[in-house]
Amino acid sequence: MEFLLAVDLGVKTGLALFSSDGRLLWHRSQNFGNKTRLRKAIPWIVSLEEDITYIVIEGGGPLLKLWDAYLEKRNIEVLHIMAEEWRRALLLSREQRKGAQAKENAVRYAGIIIQKISNQKTLVTNNNAAEAILIGTWAMEKLGWINSAAALLRD
Template sequence: MGSLLAVDLGLRTGLALFGADGRLRWYRSQNFGTATRLRRAVHGLLRENPEVRWLVLEGGGNLAEIWTREGEKLGLAVIRIPAERWREQLLYTREQRTGAQAKHHAGDLARRVIDWSAAPRPTSLRHDAAEAILVGFWGVLHVGLLEQVPAELRR
């Protein structure tokens, strides 16, 4: 069926790879520094993970175009969403009244996804990696790798 790569866009980028079973395989935060380095890295990253079928991007602008172009060259389904879309589905309204609040609660929920997936636990979890995890979790629900939020993650 393929896997899904989620990206929280930025020069400091959050990445999260989900398997065909809808579980998180790996996640990380990476600082590319410049758009040129990002462009080269995206090319390599997508080719290193040939099982990826869906690319879910949070954000827009020039950096989104870099990911979109590379993904489309490889025939990936590219989905671009604003943060509000996944937050509406995964966080309570009271947890997203401010950006700082949303980032805090995203970190808590991302840790729960990590535990549910039996992925390695982080010593520290940067907000961009946490948001990539939740963008990806939204994505696995959206594309049907998971039919619903697992009972262990429901609140």
């Protein structure tokens, strides 16, 4: 079995772990407070599941460089995306016109994903964790682990 860690990049980081059988195993968000604490936490985050095969990271800039510096030494394939890419694939046009609106819809759709593919039926109240769930769902389709991420949201 392979594992995918989805990361909504930021000092307030959203995380979601998926398995190659199309399951959401867990999700969470963590406020690291600053760049230094985030840098120190990256090894811990990556070790949350010892068999992570892929990491998909949404975002860029100096925080992405922290992740890339750590991950280049590991045998983990890294996918980089920007929010616009997964939003265009998963959200309807009217659902992503404004950033705040897209974040609200991410929380709503993350709840749908949790109900459909997770054994842990916990609520998502944080847009960082919600976006990590959607980022990971998008990546599972790209990896061929699920047929259609958008259909999962609307069926």
